[in-house]
Amino acid sequence: MPGSENVGGVMLVTKFRIGILGATGMVGQQFIRLLDGHPYFEVGHLFASDHSAGRRYGDVTRWSVSASIPESIGELTIESISEIPTDDIDILFSALPSDIAESVEEDAARAGILVFSNANSHRMKDNVPILVPEINSDHIRLVAQQPYGRGFIVTNSNCSTAGLVFGLYPLIPFGIEQVVVTTLQAVSGGGLKGVPAFDILGNVIPHIKNEEAKMETETKKILGQFTKNRIEPLKTDINATCTRVPVLNGHLESVSVTLKEEISIEEAVQQFTQFESGIMDLSLPTAPRTPIVLVDDEDGPQPNKHLLLPEDPLGMAIKIGRIRRKSKSLRFLLLVHNTIRGAAGASILNAEYAYAAGYLEGVSA
Numbered sequence: 001m002p003g004s005e006n007v008g009g010v011m012l013v014t015k016f017r018i019g020i021l022g023a024t025g026m027v028g029q030q031f032i033r034l035l036d037g038h039p040y041f042e043v044g045h046l047f048a049s050d051h052s053a054g055r056r057y058g059d060v061t062r063w064s065v066s067a068s069i070p071e072s073i074g075e076l077t078i079e080s081i082s083e084i085p086t087d088d089i090d091i092l093f094s095a096l097p098s099d100i101a102e103s104v105e106e107d108a109a110r111a112g113i114l115v116f117s118n119a120n121s122h123r124m125k126d127n128v129p130i131l132v133p134e135i136n137s138d139h140i141r142l143v144a145q146q147p148y149g150r151g152f153i154v155t156n157s158n159c160s161t162a163g164l165v166f167g168l169y170p171l172i173p174f175g176i177e178q179v180v181v182t183t184l185q186a187v188s189g190g191g192l193k194g195v196p197a198f199d200i201l202g203n204v205i206p207h208i209k210n211e212e213a214k215m216e217t218e219t220k221k222i223l224g225q226f227t228k229n230r231i232e233p234l235k236t237d238i239n240a241t242c243t244r245v246p247v248l249n250g251h252l253e254s255v256s257v258t259l260k261e262e263i264s265i266e267e268a269v270q271q272f273t274q275f276e277s278g279i280m281d282l283s284l285p286t287a288p289r290t291p292i293v294l295v296d297d298e299d300g301p302q303p304n305k306h307l308l309l310p311e312d313p314l315g316m317a318i319k320i321g322r323i324r325r326k327s328k329s330l331r332f333l334l335l336v337h338n339t340i341r342g343a344a345g346a347s348i349l350n351a352e353y354a355y356a357a358g359y360l361e362g363v364s365a
């Protein structure tokens, strides 16, 4: 636990003080839902645009991620990003649009706040990790190179990349020569106001702005090696095609990987199911028990059936199915919950890992 003290015979638990940037949006709402009752983190400040600032959260938010807004949160007053009370916040989870996030996150880090961001503004900077603790926990060491003093910025990847890296990482020992991936991405990936119903109902939109380039570059950085104080991106050829489909939540990805060494389906299954992340022993509250869950159904994984499973109630695991092989090519489908594993849940796991790895020492809790 972050801290506890005995006051007059009563044990008081102190948690890290949390602010959420972009709290009214799709990802901001998932942060609130996932942080409700969290053992380390306590949400105290919510930020959104000036249109929402000054108003009661429960009154302005078009809540869409569960039955109801947690009671204590609905009463909070939304604050403006131009007046962040830096003395009263240890950690900011950011779900801001990228064009706004860059300077807001930097200013917060400069003020000593630890920023865990979903925006893409800082992801590809040399001194900023795109952290996926099960895969590249050592990349967190990059924060030592940031110029913010005690504060820092840690990012998570874009939502479709968050799934793809789990499909590729267990195959690295076989030599990844080329990846061809086609995504079928849910509308929630475009945010609360993202895709008009008129455009997407009964339709497929074979273009998502900047998404293909993000998948290609972020994947190589995440799977890269931390050497000589920098990340050496994975050397491979990644080709992404991204489409938007009329599904509410869950990005499905059709992946074809050409490997240097031939691999049998049994070996591939073994690689996926026996994948053990280095963080399992830490018992982090948001870490999935099994990072990859194999879906045996011949018609799975499906967004409507497999996003949440008894063995993955939080939606943090990646579901893989329909594994096929053609000489040195391995083909499979993977499913990622875009607003949980691809966004808010990933950020929270990063903060939990940072705490376990000692990077939160010196902040107030």
Ligand SMILES: NC(=O)c1ccc[n+]([C@@H]2O[C@H](COP(=O)([O-])OP(=O)(O)OC[C@H]3O[C@@H](n4cnc5c(N)ncnc54)[C@H](OP(=O)(O)O)[C@@H]3O)[C@@H](O)[C@H]2O)c1
Pocket (backbone or CB within 6 Å): 021, 022, 023, 024, 025, 026, 027, 028, 047, 048, 049, 050, 051, 052, 053, 081, 094, 095, 096, 097, 098, 100, 118, 119, 120, 157, 158, 159, 188, 189, 190, 191, 192, 193, 194, 338, 339, 342, 343
């Ligand atoms: N959706 C996903 O699956 C997903 C996955 C990975 C990463 N991301 C990234 O996460 C971020 C948030 O995405 P989202 O889907 O949650 O978007 P969203 O639903 O459109 O929410 C955007 C949030 O940002 C706030 N905002 C907008 N303009 C602002 C301004 N000028 N100043 C302060 N706050 C402002 C909005 O507040 P108001 O309500 O007041 O307008 C709202 O709270 C984006 O960078 C996105 O690329 C999203």
